[in-house]
Amino acid sequence: MQQLLAFIEQRLHLIVFALLQVICGFLVFSLNPFQQASFTQTANSVTDAGNTMSSDVTDYFDLKYQNQLLQDQIATQFQNSTIGTLLVSGDTIELKDTSRKSLYDVIPAQVVYNTTFKANNVFVINKGGNHGIHKNMGVISSEGLAGLVLKSTANYSTVMSLLNTNMTVIPNIHGMEYYTKLLWVNEAPNVMRISGINNLEELKIGDEVKTGKSSMLFPSGISLGTITKLDKNPKSQYYETEIETATNFRSLEYVFVIINRDIDQMEALISDND
Amino acid sequence: MTRRILYWILILALQLLVLNHLELSAFIVPQVFIILLITLPLHLSRLNQVLIAAGLGLLVDFFTATPGIHTSACLWLIVFRIGLLNRQDLKQHIANRLPYTVNSAGLVSFAYTAAILVFFYHLYLFFIGSVGAIHGANYGLTVLSSSLLSLTIIAIIQFSTTKRI
Numbered sequence: 089m090q091q092l093l094a095f096i097e098q099r100l101h102l103i104v105f106a107l108l109q110v111i112c113g114f115l116v117f118s119l120n121p122f123q124q125a126s127f128t129q130t131a132n133s134v135t136d137a138g139n140t141m142s143s144d145v146t147d148y149f150d151l152k153y154q155n156q157l158l159q160d161q162i163a164t165q166f167q168n169s170t171i172g173t174l175l176v177s178g179d180t181i182e183l184k185d186t187s188r189k190s191l192y193d194v195i196p197a198q199v200v201y202n203t204t205f206k207a208n209n210v211f212v213i214n215k216g217g218n219h220g221i222h223k224n225m226g227v228i229s230s231e232g233l234a235g236l237v238l239k240s241t242a243n244y245s246t247v248m249s250l251l252n253t254n255m256t257v258i259p260n261i262h263g264m265e266y267y268t269k270l271l272w273v274n275e276a277p278n279v280m281r282i283s284g285i286n287n288l289e290e291l292k293i294g295d296e297v298k299t300g301k302s303s304m305l306f307p308s309g310i311s312l313g314t315i316t317k318l319d320k321n322p323k324s325q326y327y328e329t330e331i332e333t334a335t336n337f338r339s340l341e342y343v344f345v346i347i348n349r350d351i352d353q354m355e356a357l358i359s360d361n362d
Numbered sequence: 363m364t365r366r367i368l369y370w371i372l373i374l375a376l377q378l379l380v381l382n383h384l385e386l387s388a389f390i391v392p393q394v395f396i397i398l399l400i401t402l403p404l405h406l407s408r409l410n411q412v413l414i415a416a417g418l419g420l421l422v423d424f425f426t427a428t429p430g431i432h433t434s435a436c437l438w439l440i441v442f443r444i445g446l447l448n449r450q451d452l453k454q455h456i457a458n459r460l461p462y463t464v465n466s467a468g469l470v471s472f473a474y475t476a477a478i479l480v481f482f483y484h485l486y487l488f489f490i491g492s493v494g495a496i497h498g499a500n501y502g503l504t505v506l507s508s509s510l511l512s513l514t515i516i517a518i519i520q521f522s523t524t525k526r527i
Contacts, residue, residue: 101408105441108416112437115423115430116490123431126493 159196159342162230192307193347195219200244204337207274209249213343216240224305226346232311232334233257233299234343245345250312251277251337257312259331260300261291270297270312270331277338280313282329287320289327297331304351369523373398378425381515389504392512395422396483397519399440400476404452404466405459408444415440428491435487439479446475464520476516481509 096103117127197213215221217240225237227247235247236255248255256269259282268284275281285291292315299310317330348354377395384390399415406414419433426432447462450471460466467475484505489496 101412101444102441104409105412105437108412108437109434112419112430112434116434119429120431122495123490123493126495 155342156196159344163194163196163344191348191350193220193349195221195345195347197221197245197343197345199340199343202249202337202340204249204251204277207253209251209337210238211235211247211249211337211340211343213245213247213345214243215345216243216245218242220347221245221345225348226303226305227343228306228310228346229335229340229343231336232313233306234335234337234340236305237345247343249337250280250333250335258300258302259297259312260308261295261297261315265300265302267302278333278336279316280331280333282331283326285327285329287325287327291315291318291327291329293318304348304354306346370398373519374421377422382426387507389500390507390511391488391504392508392515393480393483393487394512394515394519396436396439396480396512397476397516399436400443400479400516401461401463401520402440402443403459403461404447404456411440411444412437431487431490434490435483438486439483442482443475443479446478450475472520473517477509477513480512480516481505484509484512 117123195215197215197219199211200214202211203209211234213221213227221237221240223237223239227234227237233250235249235252238246238248240246250257251272253272253274256271259266259268259270266282266285266289268282270280270282272280282297295315297312297315299306299308299312301308311334313331313333315329316332317328319328321328373395377393381392381394384392395418398418399411402411402414415436416433419436422432422436423429450467452462452467455462455466462472462475464472488501488504488508492501
């Protein structure tokens with residue numbers, strides 16, 4: 089205690105100096121108009137910079153939550169849309185039956201494992217049987233078709249990626265279905281091929297390839313990709329066609345699992361007919 | 363004592379009534395009154411020196427309508443002076459209760475201390491005075507020219523008055 093008192097006594101002039109400087113600061117910046125204006129301007133700049141920085145940091149940490157909200161919103165919009173129910177589209181007329189709900193339920197999921205460098209690529213999502221996901225359900229991304237559920241555990245599912253040599257999809261271009269196969273041939277990531285389209289068909293580079301109505305796993309109109317190469321071989325009557333996938337599999341983060349609610353009834357009808 | 367009070371009044375009158383109204387140039391605003399702080403007697407306690415500096419600063423602020431600016435500068439000056447004089451051997455001066463002047467400290471030592479303190483005072487004063495709108499070249503020119511004129515006047519005052527007070 090004595091040491092403390094001695095220290096204070098020794099530094100008393102500095103303590104008084106500091107107190108007087110604080111009072112001076114108050115006098116300078118409150119009673120001198122020019123200094124007051126400068127102080128206010130500087131204080132505002134500092135406050136603005138602080139607020140911006142604080143907002144940036146808060147926004148960054150809020151991104152995960154906002155992402156989840158966005159996913160749920162997309163899923164709800166997709167579910168309530170008329171895709172896959174009754175959609176008649178043409179050059180001038182577009183009829184939408186808004187009186188009934190979509191055939192499909194949509195479950196948002198996050199990709200937790202993904203490969204693009206193998207011949208048969210798969211990815212794993214963080215939703216499974218507990219969320220109503222089972223084998224042979226379609227999976228799409230916000231950009232386009234992504235794959236097909238191979239196997240589900242309680243909380244995870246393995247999805248066969250479009251970049252899998254076992255995955256085939258029937259392409260639909262300009263509303264016309266081509267009963268040939270869209271295949272990944274393991275040449276380059278995100279590049280697929282279609283063989284068997286007659287070169288008399290009026291196709292051009294840039295045309296969008298979508299899903300059609302021949303699959304009950306996906307709604308029609310989901311983008312598969314765009315035509316990037318369209319060669320006519322004089323020795324063949326078919327185009328050599330390359331497609332760049334709509335989904336970028338190397339940066340795949342979030343997907344939506346498509347559940348066709350009436351698939352059992354539809355399959356039963358089709359098997360009766362067969 | 364009376365001479366000392368008269369000396370203070372005269373120096374303050376010179377600053378407030380003459381030098382503050384010289385208008386030689388916008389770049390020449392000499393602050394000579396700080397000689398009163400530079401030459402404070404050496405036996406005064408540090409706390410008293412700080413309080414005297416604050417009082418003198420407030421007085422000048424009152425007459426120049428610059429609340430707090432001179433007070434703050436005077437406080438910095440006196441603390442800086444305490445630091446500078448601590449490095450000098452002034453035990454005999456303190457024992458003899460002498461003021462810090464050319465006669466008591468010697469020409470070189472006093473000139474060195476006064477030059478640093480005058481320059482520092484002007485540097486701080488013009489910085490606070492134009493805070494937020496400082497033009498580098500004008501600021502430097504004002505500090506240098508005002509400091510030089512102040513030092514010249516302080517030298518004249520010292521050589522003409524030291525022996526008498």
